[in-house]
Amino acid sequence: MKINWGTGLVIGMALFISFILYFVIKISTDKKYDYDLVTEQYYQKEMVFQKEFDAEENSNSLETNISGEKTAEGWMLTFPKNIDYTKIEGTVFLYRPSNKQLDFQLPLKLSSPNLLIPDKRLVAGRWNTIVQWSYEGEDYLYKKEIVY
Template identity: 30%
Template sequence: MNWGKGMAIVMMLFIIFIVGMSCYMFNMPADDYDHQYYEKGLNYNKDYVKEKQVVTDQAQPIIKQVNGEISVEFKQPAIGTIKLITPLGKSNDVTFPLNTGSGIYANVPLIKLSTGRWAIRIDWNSGNKSYLFQQDLYINGK
């Protein structure tokens, strides 16, 4: 075999490799990224300020699981939302409205929730200030 045939074979193999990789990459699913990436980036500073406000005011809520409910104790009356996030996907996440009235306790029923690892995200207003608290928790049976 002479040099010309060898170079032609190497170039053909390289072209086949490039075409194969291009086809493979174009057939990859397009959903491998977070569609709300930029919106989350813009809102990150707002969430950071709320989380820092919890530390500054020492307003960390106390979370307990009692009698088939999650009990959340605040320092002052609170209005907002409690979101329970599961690693099983967004369709299984549950959001509850939060309004303690004149008290400081809020209860979340565990009726719809499966046993396992969850994350709780509490976003509330209290005393003209906004707060955000996140914590991992394990939900036992009902």
């Protein structure tokens, strides 16, 4: 049987489409390739966007903002020195884009201007750090992507 160029083209396209579909189905059904890139409450978070924007602007207007650095014990967050750290209230949320089971939240109870996130809680990779805090009635927000 002789195959002309039109039949060969259709067979080639069918094989290519089958090849692509195989990988699409494999990636979408295999748990090994499961990535949680958005939060569960996406639309609820969108509703409070303006409050977050204002809080982030408040943080940027500070003389010095929160800074973070890797230490031997873990990740150290340092709050501004010119404010009374005993009046700070809020939470620290560490979000892992690749695995939501690793996400965790810590309350802010400071006994010094520094907060240590222990090394044992942080798995190597990318983390999104979100610190929501208030000081004397003003809300502040610090967001930083870190690679630990």
